[in-house]
Amino acid sequence: MSHVKPTYVRYTEGLEVKQANEDATIDAIVESMLRVNTKVFDKHRHATRDAHAKSHGVLKGHIDVYDKLPEPLRQGVFASPATYPVVLRLSTAPGDLHSDRIAAPRGMAIKLLGVQGTQLLPGREAARTQDLLLVNHPVIAFGHAAAYLKTQKLLEQHADDPEAVRRILAAVAHGGSKALHLLGIENPVIDTLGAPNNHILGETFYSMAAIRYGDYVAKVCAAPLSDNVRALTGQPLRDDAGDSELRDLVVDFFRTQGAEYELRVQLCTDIEKMPIEDASIRWDENDSPYLPVAKLTLPAQEAFSPARRVFADDVLSFNPWQGVAAHQPLGSIMRARIRAYETSSRFRHEMNAQPRIEIDDLAQVPD
Numbered sequence: 001m002s003h004v005k006p007t008y009v010r011y012t013e014g015l016e017v018k019q020a021n022e023d024a025t026i027d028a029i030v031e032s033m034l035r036v037n038t039k040v041f042d043k044h045r046h047a048t049r050d051a052h053a054k055s056h057g058v059l060k061g062h063i064d065v066y067d068k069l070p071e072p073l074r075q076g077v078f079a080s081p082a083t084y085p086v087v088l089r090l091s092t093a094p095g096d097l098h099s100d101r102i103a104a105p106r107g108m109a110i111k112l113l114g115v116q117g118t119q120l121l122p123g124r125e126a127a128r129t130q131d132l133l134l135v136n137h138p139v140i141a142f143g144h145a146a147a148y149l150k151t152q153k154l155l156e157q158h159a160d161d162p163e164a165v166r167r168i169l170a171a172v173a174h175g176g177s178k179a180l181h182l183l184g185i186e187n188p189v190i191d192t193l194g195a196p197n198n199h200i201l202g203e204t205f206y207s208m209a210a211i212r213y214g215d216y217v218a219k220v221c222a223a224p225l226s227d228n229v230r231a232l233t234g235q236p237l238r239d240d241a242g243d244s245e246l247r248d249l250v251v252d253f254f255r256t257q258g259a260e261y262e263l264r265v266q267l268c269t270d271i272e273k274m275p276i277e278d279a280s281i282r283w284d285e286n287d288s289p290y291l292p293v294a295k296l297t298l299p300a301q302e303a304f305s306p307a308r309r310v311f312a313d314d315v316l317s318f319n320p321w322q323g324v325a326a327h328q329p330l331g332s333i334m335r336a337r338i339r340a341y342e343t344s345s346r347f348r349h350e351m352n353a354q355p356r357i358e359i360d361d362l363a364q365v366p367d
C-alpha cells in the first residue's frame with residue numbers, strides 16, 4: 001500500500017485577509033479591556049492582567065528540540081536540535097482573582113530563552129525570547145476579531161459577576177457554535193454549566209489560533225508526557241477545594257517531583273478546511289495530526305515562592321507577538337492581540353510601578 005505524502009500549506013503573506021472595519025473593531029476591544037482593567041484595579045488597588053490574572057505556579061525548566069525531525073517540522077526555533085531554558089506561568093482565564101472552586105479555562109504561558117531569529121515586536125529587536133501562550137481547549141469559540149468584540153462587551157457588562165464571567169469564558173473555551181446563544185447571557189447555554197474543574201497539570205494546552213511555522217502554518221500544543229502528569233488528566237478537584245486549590249496542587253506536586261510535557265505541532269494541509277482567519281474551527285486531527293517536536297522538562301522546585309509570584313505576576317509579560325518572525329501569529333484574532341497585550345501590560349506595569357523588561361537569563365527569575 002502506498003502512502004500519499006500530505007501536502008502542507010506554504011506560508012505566504014496573502015494567507016491573511018483583513019476583516020471589514022478590523023481596525024475599528026480592535027480599537028473597541030482594547031478600549032473595553034482597559035475599562036474593565038481599570039475597574040479591577042480600582043477594586044484591588046493593584047493591577048492584574050486583563051486576562052489570566054490569577055497564577056497558580058511559576059516554573060523554570062527547559063525545552064529540548066527533538067533530533068531528526070522530518071523537514072516540515074524543522075522550522076523556526078525548532079529548526080535544529082537545541083535546548084532552550086524556559087519560564088512557565090500557569091493561570092486561569094478571568095481578568096480578576098476568583099475562587100478556584102469556580103471552573104475556568106486554564107492557561108500555560110511558556111517563554112523560551114536564547115532563540116535565534118528576527119524578533120517581531122518593534123523596540124524589542126534585541127530580545128532572544130519566544131513566547132507560547134496556550135489554553136486547555138483546541139479552539140476559541142469567538143474566533144475572529146468581530147466575534148471577539150461581542151465576548152469582550154459581555155465581559156465588560158458582567159465584570160462584577162464572577163459566575164457570569166465564568167459562563168462567558170467557559171463558552172469561549174468550550175461552547176463552539178452553541179456559545180453564540182450566550183450573547184443572550186440571561187439564558188446561558190446549559191453545556192457550559194458542566195465545564196470540568198480538573199487538575200491543571202493533567203491538561204493539554206493549545207494555541208487555539210494559528211501561527212506561522214517557518215515555511216508552513218501550524219497550531220501548537222503542549223501535552224502531558226511523563227506518567228505522573230498523564231495520571232492527572234481528567235482528575236476533578238476535590239469537593240471541598242480551597243480558594244487557591246490549583247496553586248496548592250501545583251506547589252505540592254513540584255515539591256517532590258518533576259514533570260515532562262511534549263510540544264506538538266499540527267501543520268495546516270488545507271486552508272479551506274483549516275482556516276487561519278476563524279480560530280473557532282477545529283483543525284481535524286484525521287487530516288493532520290499533532291506531531292511531536294520537543295520535550296518540555298520541569299524539574300522539582302518551589303513553584304510559588306513569594307518572590308517568584310511577584311516577579312511573574314507583576315514584572316514578567318507573556319505575549320504571542322513576543323517572538324520571531326518565523327512564528328508570526330496569524331488571523332484577525334491574533335492581530336487583535338498585538339494591541340491588547342501591549343495595552344494590558346503597559347497598564348499593569350505602570351500602575352504597579354514595575355519595569356517592563358524582557359528577560360534573557362533564567363537567573364532573573366527568583367527561586
Ligand code: HEM
Nearest residue numbers: 049050051052089107109133134135208318336340344345
Ligand atoms: C487565541 C487564543 C488565545 C490564547 C491561547 C490566549 C492565552 C493567554 C494566556 C495563556 C495568557 C496568560 C499569559 C501569562 O501567563 O502572562 C493570556 C493573557 C492575556 N490575553 Fe490571551 N489568549 C488568547 C486570545 C486572546 C485574545 C483574542 C485577546 C484579546 C484580544 C487576549 C488578551 C489577553 C490579555 C490582555 C492578556 C494579559 C496580558 C498582560 O497583561 O501581560 N487573549 N492569554
